[in-house]
Amino acid sequence: MATCYLYLPNGWPIAQALYYRALNIIEVSLGPDHPDVADALHRFALSLDYPYGRLPSAISLLERALAIREKSLGMDHLKVADTLSTLGFIYDLHGDYTTAKPLYERALTIQESNLGPTEPKVLQTLHNLGMLYILQRDTVNGDLFFQQAITKLEKILGSDHPEVGKVVELYASLLKNVGRQEEAETLLKRAEEIPAKSMESSKP
The missing domain is CATH 1.25.40.10 (Tetratricopeptide repeat domain)
Incomplete structure (x- = not known):
């Protein structure tokens, strides 16, 4: 439901609120290091950067999601690659190519080995x-x-x-x-x- 609001005129603040609520519920229910928390962090981060708004907050959430996924799923899991790729894309979009490059490269290595x-x-x-x-x-x-x-x-x-x-x-x-x-x-x-x-x- 929250994702739908991202594509509506002026809908992204509603999407952010829904993603934030979902994150809190999942975190309380499953604990802060559960893989589902990483999924919720990932979605919430994307809503914060849409449309190119709160970059530091989005990056912080994605870095936390990455740490959870690396610990719970393993360093070479596809969901780790997804977060690396998303982080790379956000840095890329905002012109920080130096930071984006190694994130993309690591994501590519994981993706090629798995897919x-x-x-x-x-x-x-x-x-x-x-x-x-x-x-x-x-x-x-x-x-x-x-x-x-x-x-x-x-x-x-x-x-x-x-x-x-x-x-x-x-x-x-x-x-x-x-x-x-x-x-x-x-x-x-x-x-x-x-x-x-x-x-x-x-x-x-």
């Missing part, structure tokens, strides 16, 4: 790392992570799938922003051709 290289969560983290590197003008690593994400998406969905086109277009826009105009235009042309190819391939 394999082509699962959506792995692809999302590759995508996030690629964006971060490009924004830092580390083009070697940025290119590597974006190209890995695109290659893996192509293997899963096919080279003419619209989702592949979206990632190619985003990669192109980032390259354009850092002055790599010619490469960006080549990628944009490919992205623009994908919808027509996708429609053609879907015809009986």
Whole structure:
């Protein structure tokens, strides 16, 4: 129920109140170090940072959730990776790329070992790392992570799938922003051709 309010006009304060109430109930019922408390902390933290409001509080809650999950579930559990990825994303969103990078990298290592290289969560983290590197003008690593994400998406969905086109277009826009105009235009042309190819391939 609380999540629904996040997507309503002016609904996020209600969502925060509901998440906070749920956190208190779970904590009293199960104790402060229960994995369900970590889940509630994670949800409450996301509501605090929406829309980009109380960053220090959100980070503090996520760090507590991470500590609980590491202790109760193990250092290499997927829920640990989820919290690492969320922390990385929040730092990334607020421009702290130096802090975000190792969080993404650790999340990716856990995800790849648990899920394999082509699962959506792995692809999302590759995508996030690629964006971060490009924004830092580390083009070697940025290119590597974006190209890995695109290659893996192509293997899963096919080279003419619209989702592949979206990632190619985003990669192109980032390259354009850092002055790599010619490469960006080549990628944009490919992205623009994908919808027509996708429609053609879907015809009986």
